[in-house]
Every structure is written in structure tokens, then in C-alpha cells.
Amino acid sequence: MNNPSEPRANSSQGAPAALEVESLSFRWGSDQPALVFPDVSLPRGEHLFLHGPSGTGKSTFLSLLAGMLPPATGTIRLLGTGIRQLSACKRDRFRADHIGVIFQQFNLVPYLTAEANVILPCRLSSIRKAAAEPTPVLAARRLLTALAIPESQWQRKVTQLSIGQQQRIAAARALIGAPEIILADEPTSALDSDNRDRFIDLLLTMAEERHTSVLFVSHDRALARHFHHQIALGQVPA
Numbered sequence: 001m002n003n004p005s006e007p008r009a010n011s012s013q014g015a016p017a018a019l020e021v022e023s024l025s026f027r028w029g030s031d032q033p034a035l036v037f038p039d040v041s042l043p044r045g046e047h048l049f050l051h052g053p054s055g056t057g058k059s060t061f062l063s064l065l066a067g068m069l070p071p072a073t074g075t076i077r078l079l080g081t082g083i084r085q086l087s088a089c090k091r092d093r094f095r096a097d098h099i100g101v102i103f104q105q106f107n108l109v110p111y112l113t114a115e116a117n118v119i120l121p122c123r124l125s126s127i128r129k130a131a132a133e134p135t136p137v138l139a140a141r142r143l144l145t146a147l148a149i150p151e152s153q154w155q156r157k158v159t160q161l162s163i164g165q166q167q168r169i170a171a172a173r174a175l176i177g178a179p180e181i182i183l184a185d186e187p188t189s190a191l192d193s194d195n196r197d198r199f200i201d202l203l204l205t206m207a208e209e210r211h212t213s214v215l216f217v218s219h220d221r222a223l224a225r226h227f228h229h230q231i232a233l234g235q236v237p238a
């Protein structure tokens, strides 16, 4: 393990941390137990591996961080912005501009081609579009190539692709336009070992080059060695 540790307090010359979480909890219903999450402060450009048994709330945590669920208690700041203090419209804009999310269920647009799905964030955000160099189409093709999606598949609807190919399309969509934060929920669950290693290499190389912060959720503890920090979510609530 490469010096795994709790993510440390932000230290980069007063710049806001990529991610700051304090006293966060959530309840799926009034009859459901509270999910209680650890405090996290992840500096810009660093990456964090999150693991824990099934049902401990890893996906819920990512949805809270992405501003898609309202916490019961606590605060979440992304790049210094209180995500829940934004209006719904501004929150959507913030997410589109600054966060690449890889959902466990991929959330691809079924009637769009593989290439069009990857380009989508550039249609939703002028910041992502400007950062997708030299053009969104060429940036998308470069990512598809790097993730070993054959050119013959690029113009096919995503529903016609294998599950492992769909997961790599979802990964490319999160990476395009170099968002400052990547939230990845089990992003390698459907990949064979070659494709898993290729994706982690690409993700962490891009993170290094672009100073991107990554929160990577996985059951596979063997992957933790690739990341600066790791934390575990504790017990499945009774």
C-alpha cells in the first residue's frame, strides 16, 4: 500500500479544498436508520479511495456530494462552494461545469451514440467545451481510443454496446473537458483486468496533468494502492 492515510487538511496555499464534508448524515425515510458519513477534506489534485461493505452508503455518499440528495445534517463544500446553498438551477450548472460523475448504473442516454454520450457534458457546459481540446469531437475520440473502444462502435447507440463498453463510455463522459472533481461509483465493476488497469491509468494520469481530484468508490480493496488516501464506510446500519 502506498502510504495510505486519511485525507489531510487542505494545505495548498489557501486554495479551497476540492471537497470538504463535515458532520454529514442522511436518512432515506423517517423509518430508516441514519447513514452517518466521515468528515473529509480532500485537497485539489489528490485522490481518495472509498470502500466499505455493501449497504454502508457509498452510493448515497456520492449522490450527496454531487448535490443530488439533500443531507439531513452537515455541510458539503466543493471547490469552496456550499453545494446545497445553490438554487437547483445553479447546482445543476455547477455540477455540469466542475464535476464528472461515473454512476454505478452508468446513466447513459440510450438513444445517443457512444460518441454523442461522451460529448454531452460539452453541450451542457461551455467550460467543459472550452477545455475539451482541440475540439469536443476530437477529445471524445481520443478518450474512446485510450479506453480501447473500437472505432467501429463510436457511432452505435450505447444500448448496442456491451456492458463493459458502456461503462467505459460513462468513464469517458466523466473525463471529457477535465472537470476539477471526478466522482466515480464502482467505475471498473464491469471491466476485465486489462480494461480496468487502462482506465485507472488514464484517470490518474489525467488527474495528475489537470490537477483533478478523484473520489473513487470500489469494493476491490486491491485498487486502493493506486490512490493517495483511503477511507472506509463503517457498519451497515441496523
Ligand SMILES: Nc1ncnc2c1ncn2[C@@H]1O[C@H](COP(=O)(O)OP(=O)(O)OP(=O)(O)O)[C@@H](O)[C@H]1O
Pocket: 028, 035, 052, 053, 054, 055, 056, 057, 058, 059, 060, 061
Ligand atoms: N433509493 C433508495 N430508497 C431507499 N433506500 C435506499 C435507496 N438507495 C439506497 N437505499 C438504502 O441506503 C442504504 C445504503 O445504500 P447505498 O446504495 O448507498 O450503499 P452502498 O454502500 O453503495 O451499497 P453497494 O456497495 O451494494 O452499492 C441501504 O440500506 C439501501 O437500502
